[in-house]
Amino acid sequence: IQAADWWRGAVIYQVYPRSFQDTNSDGLGDLKGITRRLPHIANLGVDAIWLSPFFKSPMADMGYDVSDYCDVDPIFGTLDDFDEMMGVAHSLGLKVIIDQVISHTSDQHPWFVESRSSRTNPKADWYVWADPKRDGTAPNNWLSIFGGPGWEWDGVRRQYYQHNFLTSQPDLNFHNREVQDAVLKTVKFWLDRGVDGFRLDTVNYYFCDKLLRDNPPHEPDTSDGGLDAPDSNPYGMQNHLHDKTQPENLDFLKRLRALLNQYEGRATVGEVGDGARSLKTVAAYTSGGDKLHMCYTFDLLGPDFTAAHIRNCVETFQKTVVDGWVCWAFSNHDVKRHVSRFAKAQEERSIIAKLAISVLAALRGSICLYQGEELGLAEAELAFEDLRDPYGIRFWPAFKGRDGCRTPMPWEAGKAHAGFTSAEKSWLPVPYEQAALSVDTQEEDVNSVFTHYRQMLEFRKRHPALLDGDMEFIGTNQDLLAFTREKNGEKLLFVFNLTRKPAEFRLPVGMTLGEHVDMPGSGGLAGRESIQLEALSALCSRI
Ligand code: TEU
Numbered sequence: 001i002q003a004a005d006w007w008r009g010a011v012i013y014q015v016y017p018r019s020f021q022d023t024n025s026d027g028l029g030d031l032k033g034i035t036r037r038l039p040h041i042a043n044l045g046v047d048a049i050w051l052s053p054f055f056k057s058p059m060a061d062m063g064y065d066v067s068d069y070c071d072v073d074p075i076f077g078t079l080d081d082f083d084e085m086m087g088v089a090h091s092l093g094l095k096v097i098i099d100q101v102i103s104h105t106s107d108q109h110p111w112f113v114e115s116r117s118s119r120t121n122p123k124a125d126w127y128v129w130a131d132p133k134r135d136g137t138a139p140n141n142w143l144s145i146f147g148g149p150g151w152e153w154d155g156v157r158r159q160y161y162q163h164n165f166l167t168s169q170p171d172l173n174f175h176n177r178e179v180q181d182a183v184l185k186t187v188k189f190w191l192d193r194g195v196d197g198f199r200l201d202t203v204n205y206y207f208c209d210k211l212l213r214d215n216p217p218h219e220p221d222t223s224d225g226g227l228d229a230p231d232s233n234p235y236g237m238q239n240h241l242h243d244k245t246q247p248e249n250l251d252f253l254k255r256l257r258a259l260l261n262q263y264e265g266r267a268t269v270g271e272v273g274d275g276a277r278s279l280k281t282v283a284a285y286t287s288g289g290d291k292l293h294m295c296y297t298f299d300l301l302g303p304d305f306t307a308a309h310i311r312n313c314v315e316t317f318q319k320t321v322v323d324g325w326v327c328w329a330f331s332n333h334d335v336k337r338h339v340s341r342f343a344k345a346q347e348e349r350s351i352i353a354k355l356a357i358s359v360l361a362a363l364r365g366s367i368c369l370y371q372g373e374e375l376g377l378a379e380a381e382l383a384f385e386d387l388r389d390p391y392g393i394r395f396w397p398a399f400k401g402r403d404g405c406r407t408p409m410p411w412e413a414g415k416a417h418a419g420f421t422s423a424e425k426s427w428l429p430v431p432y433e434q435a436a437l438s439v440d441t442q443e444e445d446v447n448s449v450f451t452h453y454r455q456m457l458e459f460r461k462r463h464p465a466l467l468d469g470d471m472e473f474i475g476t477n478q479d480l481l482a483f484t485r486e487k488n489g490e491k492l493l494f495v496f497n498l499t500r501k502p503a504e505f506r507l508p509v510g511m512t513l514g515e516h517v518d519m520p521g522s523g524g525l526a527g528r529e530s531i532q533l534e535a536l537s538a539l540c541s542r543i
């Protein structure tokens with residue numbers, strides 16, 4: 001893999017700045033805090049960090065509502081703090097990816113303030129404005145992901161504007177080329193500053209249907225891992241035919257790529273939430289080498305941690321995405337932590353955490369890790385009074401929102417708020433039981449989840465076959481996830497037993513096991529014709 005292609009197979013560690021490390025005792029994480037804790041991330045052995053938004057924002061959606069794309073919000077620090085953080089990251093060998101939330105802005109963004117001021121101002125067409133129907137109701141049936149209609153009435157323009165999320169997150173009108181130019185200018189601002197890449201928020205939402213046609217009636221969508229299910233979040237409550245994923249986006253993505261290509265070694269990872277069509281969308285966005293570098297979907301962010309599901313996702317990908325590239329993840333700041341999704345009992349948590357990273361590290365693709373998963377953190381149980389996420393506040397208790405995965409990092413077990421802040425109150429509590437899983441207790445422990453993560457990522461680095469080598473599933477035992485990875489003559493067999501009972505893997509005719517490979521946690525009893533695996537265990541062997 002060439003240096004400029006560092007992103008291919010990279011391990012990307014997502015930092016949620018608000019919850020990483022506070023340095024000025026206001027109970028909120030900040031950029032200086034990230035700088036201070038970068039050695040922890042480097043020690044883990046990842047290639048890049050992805051920072052969730054730290055831009056100027058009223059914080060209605062915790063920074064995913066930007067009011068100035070080219071400045072840092074004072075709660076996080078200053079542009080100088082950012083430069084310093086990036087400098088230290090680079091000196092530690094870490095690439096820096098920032099989050100671009102350009103599908104919508106905050107309603108406090110000067111562009112929207114101007115746009116809503118009249119129907120004739122220079123930015124009048126920068127957002128998706130439309131007249132009401134004759135009876136005064138919204139222009140069409142589009143819905144907001146965060147609940148309710150996707151349109152909000154504006155009394156000054158006497159028109160509706162469209163929003164996919166909060167009413168304070170109006171959608172930009174990408175059909176207007178001036179909007180594209182303005183957005184690309186902000187991207188250039190950060191490229192010139194030296195960032196290595198961008199995570200593109202809701203990248204398939206940039207364009208809506210120009211004719212504003214109604215979406216077809218809703219059919220329950222289980223394709224994204226059953227996120228419709230109760231106790232999970234109510235994402236995917238509509239058929240996204242006309243409000244998302246329009247063909248015009250391909251041309252915009254080409255413009256974006258052309259800009260990136262003027263710089264060396266920059267990369268994009270798009271977030272694609274497109275229900276059943278997600279994989280097709282990823283194929284369209286990442287093939288051809290002239291649009292995005294990679295995308296992630298919600299396929300592995302649901303409750304299903306079975307061999308059949310993972311195999312199905314990867315195989316569907318392999319069939320659909322011919323020359324594109326994918327980024328796999330089990331967790332991020334929008335979903336319940338995977339230890340809580342996958343473990344059936346508290347005693348299982350650390351073994352599940354270890355098994356999950358072993359699976360992830362063996363897959364073809366890039367990987368996104370979410371802060372705290374390297375500690376095996378479970379979802380925090382919060383009281384309604386603790387909630388800060390407007391999405392959770394709205395749907396409580398059917399959906400408890402996204403605060404449970406956004407609680408602060410526990411650094412030092414012995415300190416108040418586990419060392420996250422020296423303020424009296426932290427913006428979200430650090431759960432009591434998470435302090436026991438703090439970084440300082442796990443770093444020294446050879447059996448900890450953290451140590452396993454470190455060893456597993458090291459293992460992945462030592463075996464290039466794991467990054468972009470061929471991947472082929474084998475066997476018919478539905479309980480086992482079995483595949484080979486191959487590159488430059490090295491051929492490895494992986495077998496994962498994700499069930500709670502022992503299982504037998506029968507070697508395909510003609511396959512013989514070679515010498516032992518040093519995969520951390522690899523176990524099992526290998527015979528000439530079959531391998532016996534304990535419940536929730538893994539084996540790796542040369543073949
Ligand atoms: O999330 C986008 C999002 O919630 C949808 O893509 C949804 O998950 C999908 O339709 C499921 O199929 C991003 C951010 O990650 C999130 O934190 C923000 O709240 C949101 O955008 C709005 O900016």
Ligand code: CA
Nearest residue numbers: 022024028030
């Ligand atoms: Ca702070």
